[in-house]
Amino acid sequence: MKYIKTLLLVLLTTPSWAQKMEGVVTYERVQYQTKIYSRLTFLSQEEKDRIKMTWGNDDEWKTKMKLFFSPTQSKYTYFNTQGQTEDGNYSWRQDEFEIYRDFEKEKKTEIIEMLGRTYVLEDSLNMPRWKIMNQIKDINGHVCMMAVTEDTIRNQKITAWFADDIPVQAGPERYYGLPGLIMELNINDGDVIITATNVELKPVAEELKLPKKLKGRKISDSDYDKIISTHIRDSIKSHRNPYWAIRY
Template identity: 30%
Template sequence: MKKVILTFSMGLLLLAAHAQQKQGRVLYERTIQMDMHIEGLVPANDGPALPQSHKDKLEVLFGNDQSLRRTMDEEMPEEFSERAGAMHATMMVGDAADVTYNNFATGQVIAQREFGAKNYIVTDSVHKLNWKLTGKTSTILNYPCQEAVAQLIGKRAVIRMENDQLKTEEVPDTSSIVAWFTLAIPVPAGPEYQGQLPGLILGININDGRTIYTATEVSEKTDVAVIKAPSKGKKVTVAEFNKERDKMIAEMQRNGGGVRVMSTRQ
């Protein structure tokens, strides 16, 4: 009995020690399954196959009730192309150069988004999902985690070939989300869904593996001064950014140029 009590007490002390961490840096690996179909486009037999998945790394800095998410890769993510007649389309993983700032005290979200060689500063607020705890637990990087699930009703981009032209449209899309968070670090930061759960998110699985975030390193060291809202770019609302993006895509399609597909989280 003494051994059991001692072990339990040591566990509480370890959890209490972790719970003091209110600032830090987390590295994540993100894997995106490239489930892409272009109606009317037949890939050449001798051409390169489209990649089945894309991996990249990003970091999240948190402290002073704020967080900052940014990609780690210095180069742009891998591009791949497919040629159909005279039409040449360039597909690219979205949000490669984006920076997202969250203020947990105010619920404000400020993102720097790049599109068409232009930078935009998009101001929004946290749109909380209806999270439910499943009671399942796990351990990630020695941190005890709890599982939370939710559904996100949004939109996704669909590319179609019409009259030898690529057309992009947004269709309704419902995503199932599984997140693993730890109360040992009581900060609502993470690679996605910041400000929505009571602890640091260390893992996310969207639509049974279509997108997976996995924490690979957690550190208490971070430069808190770096955690601030981005400011370089045209200031717009989410609706204004989507309008300018759609206008630019339509113009590129009319000119027969490349089409860049960005991920849309609405």
């Protein structure tokens, strides 16, 4: 934690070239259905094996996402508002999912559609408790360091790889707060892997602006956590996969 605070201090006092660093990242989000089913405690091993055989090699659910970032703000959402299968034969409207962060004001706004309604989460920033590890790897031409944390509500292990040559705190999904842009996010040992496929530096001030009108039920962080934990508990009790209705 001390290491993170030190690097963040360096980030905040970086020369003007870093302060002007802004752009857009394209991510590929891959969700592996059979891995998620294998964690459902109410399923027998026979049922898990049958699900794996049914899905075969088609258990990858791919989605393109994008992240607009600057040293002080970020916005993460779908690449397109309409999803489409790779062969183009099937399309659908994406659920509302926009995550805005204001690092300067330490505020966040999240617009999330789930469980049949849209929620507007407005609260102060609550940075994940990262632990930086002594491992590096190359991701799309950027040397990245590894950091880990956990989601205690979903009981998930989170592994992030961040590029310190892009000194911004932004990242995909609900994760941020490292001394460099998160280039890859691994949720629960490969259940979901989100990887940056392109980083384009360009002005993005317009894209970072909040909508003038926010439609949905306003909730706080604690409200959101309670909704998620209650849904997961009730779904497991009823022998249902909770992640058909909420984001993994």
